[in-house]
Amino acid sequence: MNVQKMPLPDQITDEELMAAIAKGDRESFRVLAERYMKLLYSVAFRMFPQRADAEDVVQEVLLRLWNKAHLWKEGTGATVSTWLYRLAYNLCIDQKRKSRYKTVELDEAHPDEGKTADRKMQDKQRSAIVRAALQKLPERQRAALVLCHYQGLSNAQAADIMGVTVKAIEGLLVRARQALQQDLKKFREVL
Amino acid sequence: MKIAQFKKMLLVHGADLSRWEDPAAARTLIESSVQVRILYQEAQKFDGVLDDFKTDMPDLDLMLDDVMARITTQPQTMYRLESQKKRTGISKPVFWGGISAVAAMVLLLMTVEPSSFSISPSQTTTLAMKMNNDTGDDNIVLAELDRLAEEEVAYREVISLWEMAEAKTQDSEQEIEKFLDEILSITPEEDHVTPDEMEIWRLFLERQDIREL
Numbered sequence: 001m002n003v004q005k006m007p008l009p010d011q012i013t014d015e016e017l018m019a020a021i022a023k024g025d026r027e028s029f030r031v032l033a034e035r036y037m038k039l040l041y042s043v044a045f046r047m048f049p050q051r052a053d054a055e056d057v058v059q060e061v062l063l064r065l066w067n068k069a070h071l072w073k074e075g076t077g078a079t080v081s082t083w084l085y086r087l088a089y090n091l092c093i094d095q096k097r098k099s100r101y102k103t104v105e106l107d108e109a110h111p112d113e114g115k116t117a118d119r120k121m122q123d124k125q126r127s128a129i130v131r132a133a134l135q136k137l138p139e140r141q142r143a144a145l146v147l148c149h150y151q152g153l154s155n156a157q158a159a160d161i162m163g164v165t166v167k168a169i170e171g172l173l174v175r176a177r178q179a180l181q182q183d184l185k186k187f188r189e190v191l
Numbered sequence: 192m193k194i195a196q197f198k199k200m201l202l203v204h205g206a207d208l209s210r211w212e213d214p215a216a217a218r219t220l221i222e223s224s225v226q227v228r229i230l231y232q233e234a235q236k237f238d239g240v241l242d243d244f245k246t247d248m249p250d251l252d253l254m255l256d257d258v259m260a261r262i263t264t265q266p267q268t269m270y271r272l273e274s275q276k277k278r279t280g281i282s283k284p285v286f287w288g289g290i291s292a293v294a295a296m297v298l299l300l301m302t303v304e305p306s307s308f309s310i311s312p313s314q315t316t317t318l319a320m321k322m323n324n325d326t327g328d329d330n331i332v333l334a335e336l337d338r339l340a341e342e343e344v345a346y347r348e349v350i351s352l353w354e355m356a357e358a359k360t361q362d363s364e365q366e367i368e369k370f371l372d373e374i375l376s377i378t379p380e381e382d383h384v385t386p387d388e389m390e391i392w393r394l395f396l397e398r399q400d401i402r403e404l
Contacts (some may be wrong), residue, residue, distance in 0.1 A: 026262065033255055042246045055249055062258045123243070130244035149205060149241060174202040183239060191240045 009026075014080035021069035021131045029069075033062050036081065040088045041152065046146045047092040049135050057091045078160070085153075089143060092094045126191055137176055143175075144172035145180075192216040197227055205241075206234040 009031040020028035040061055044054035064087055072083050101104040134142055140162065148169070159169045184191060192200075193212065197220055200211055208214040220227050 005203065026259065029262065030255065030259060033258065037251045037255060038223075038248070041251065045246050046244070052245065055254060059254060059258055062255075063261065066258075066262050100296065123245075126243040127245055130241060134244065145241075148210075149238070154210075155203075170203045173204075174199070177202045177205070177237070180241070184240060191243070 012085070015074050016145050018069050018072055018074075018080055021066065022072075032065065032080070032145060035082050037062070039081075040084060043085065043146055043151060044090050044092055045151055046131075046134065047139070047142060048095070049131075053095050057088060057095055061087045061101075082157065082160055085147070085151075085157075086163075089147075089161050112159055118136070122190075129184070129187050129190065133180055136183060137179055141172045141176035144169050145176045148173060192220050194220075194224070194227060194230075200229060201230065201234040206231060206238045 010026075012031065014035070015029045017032040021032065028133065037058060041054060041058050044057040045051065048054045048057075058089045061084060065084065072078070072080065078086070134145070143162060144158055147153045147161060148155060153161070155166050157175075160165045162169070164172075167174070204210040207306065208217055210219050221231050222228075312321065
């Protein structure tokens with residue numbers, strides 16, 4: 001009997017999944033969503049003061065992935081990951097404008113059972129300080145830092161996602177780091 | 192590599208030398224200068240501080256289940272149709288026809304302004320035809336515009352952007368052409384539209400006096 005072996009989800013490329021999603025294949029959608037959700041959430045979480053906004057952005061990116069997969073074309077230059085990052089970035093900018101007057105959440109829980117209460121408190125405080133400083137940056141500077149430093153993308157990839165030149169990304173990174181260094185100076189003892 | 196260049200690279204790439212264009216030169220400089228070594232250690236410490244900001248992950252499985260439920264109850268094509276209906280309320284030809292008319296008006300306005308350029312009626316017609324012939328998915332752009340139209344804050348930004356663009360366009364004929372090219376170059380596939388292009392769209396459509404014409 002000739003049994004055709006189904007490829008494991010890890011063996012299917014992003015491009016193959018996109019083609020299947022464009023035809024309405026929900027299982028392919030689930031596989032691709034699982035592959036990128038964590039990365040997309042990391043970007044959105046660092047762009048927003050509110051967790052709920054970050055969650056909204058990820059959900060919206062996924063819904064657009066489902067409905068607009070047919071618009072992504074292989075060979076047009078953008079990889080699937082760049083396309084998704086770009087969607088997330090554009091949505092973050094839009095969402096950010098809607099919620100610009102919201103305050104930064106400083107008291108979120110970071111569940112980590114292995115640490116002492118003091119240590120957990122210190123970690124939480126440090127995270128909140130950096131997060132608040134990051135939120136003060138202009139959105140393009142913040143996005144450049146999130147994509148390059150936190151997501152580890154190259155400057156060229158970040159430039160592609162944000163629709164600017166590599167030179168512009170470098171300028172944004174320089175200004176972002178300078179502003180953060182200045183802002184975080186007063187917390188030197190805590191950090 | 193000089194120290195000034197090293198300092199700049201620290202601000203661009205941080206202390207992760209694998210991101211640098213010439214990590215070997217950077218390492219040589221670090222080994223040869225105490226001052227550079229101190230700068231590098233400070234940059235490493237700063238990167239560590241940035242890394243203190245950890246992502247607080249929600250339950251992603253739960254989130255995905257929610258999305259799966261939504262796409263199951265609203266199949267792909269149905270969802271697309273419904274979103275089109277909800278977002279626009281006007282048909283594609285009507286929309287692009289309207290845009291063409293607005294674009295033509297903009298050009299006509301420019302020709303009567305006391306500036307150093309003029310655009311012939313044939314160019315206006317070409318512009319209108321070019322816009323009418325755009326065959327992409329304009330609903331995506333429409334969706335964005337619908338959303339943006341609801342934002343008062345964005346509106347103020349658009350006005351200031353418009354003023355900036357307007358000031359820019361008074362510089363020269365080439366600037367005008369560039370500005371119009373930018374408007375025309377926006378494909379209706381939102382996913383390929385840069386935020387800057389979207390800004391131009393916004394200021395283009397939010398300009399009250401043009402809309403009233």
